[in-house]
Amino acid sequence: MSETQMEEGDTHKDIEVAPALIAVHPTQESVAVAVGSDLRVFDLHGGCAVSLVDDSCGPFHNDSIRAIRYGAKGKLFVSAGDDKLVKIWSTESWRCICTVSSEKRVSAVALSNDGLYVCFADKFGVVWVVDLNGLDRNQVSTNKKEAPLLAHYCSIITGLEFSTGGRFIVSADRDFKIRVTVFPKEPLNGGHEIQSFCLGHTEFVTCLAFVSASEYPQGFLVSGSGDSTVRLWNISSGSLLDTFEVEMKLPSKGKLRSLLYRVFLHDGFFLNIIVVSLAVNMLDCSFQGVVVLSCDLSAQTLSIAKVVSMEGECFIPTSLSTGSSAGLLWMVAGVSNLRGFDNPSLTRVRVISGFEKSSLNPPEHQPTVLADEEIPGGDQLLEKLQGSVPVEQKVFLAAAEAVKSAMSNLLVKKQYCSETREFRKRTRNDKKN
Structure with missing residues (x-):
């Protein structure tokens, strides 16, 4: 590999483009979109936009938000990102009840099941x-501090997920590793017991999800990666149960190149459904859309259930989310800090219906992309989450x-010659005084 190729990633250091993110309340009471430093929330029950209130010591986010997450019960919401701030919001009042300052930029968040x-x-x-015990959701807390729980060796962590039941916390990184750690009874003292490593991906791991059923209460882990595969794991032993090679199953003449953006789980009555966003990852590839996989827990296998094409939509999702029961898959496309256009930050929201329980088998219940007027919340929601100014297709x-x-610059690990490595070590600016 030539030195020019090895150092190509550095040429884009000054361009910090961040993808738009979307998160849906577990029971679909609200939906949140983050683009750049802007956090937008719409109340689906009330049919109105939400005004966020932040009386904490810290400011609103002042740099790109990289992670948003609802808690399992939907009472808490977390946002974090490049400004090194982790903000915890009460979804009852949408007031920021706690702000924690991180030493480094934040790449992933998770809330324990309880x-x-x-x-x-x-x-x-x-x-x-961060321990939330004693946190009053009606007033701002300023005394909550973070404590180190575990660490990967100098590698960007790309995913965090609590297991079904909450016994384990799973972390993934850009160096292909998935670590399963026993979540301790006293987390502030650190998580020192490693249950297993799930090793097998050959590129960065980007997403994690759990599938479970009554006869499998602990569940199985599903991971997506830049190697164009979705993999099923037994986290107790770290053993690989099945591998689904996405590029081999698509009706495409081009080659899928590696960035499975998100894997999101929807629990069906007979099937565990996994939805994979692919369109952003296509280079010279004719397919745009999402792929729906089913997980047979008894056979411990993954298989394709549906392919939902979005050709002609000019919509390439950057994030997906779904509630637990509404049967709707929410998607957002967009970025912040887009240079050279009048719309430096832009978003577009789309919703696919047809994910109700057991509806993926009958042919008459095909997943359908909803028109704007059919989306819950209608024009008011779209105006809040994506804005009222129309954006040309070429901009998207x-x-x-x-x-x-x-994302490739962020997740594909750069290689440098020995002289450049030594120079970078001498000139690094993150050393503490």
């Missing part, structure tokens, strides 16, 4: 934990390319 702990990961490979195509480039 809502008592918030975990966040940084780009240096450390996972931190440019945004998709910008996201693809930015």
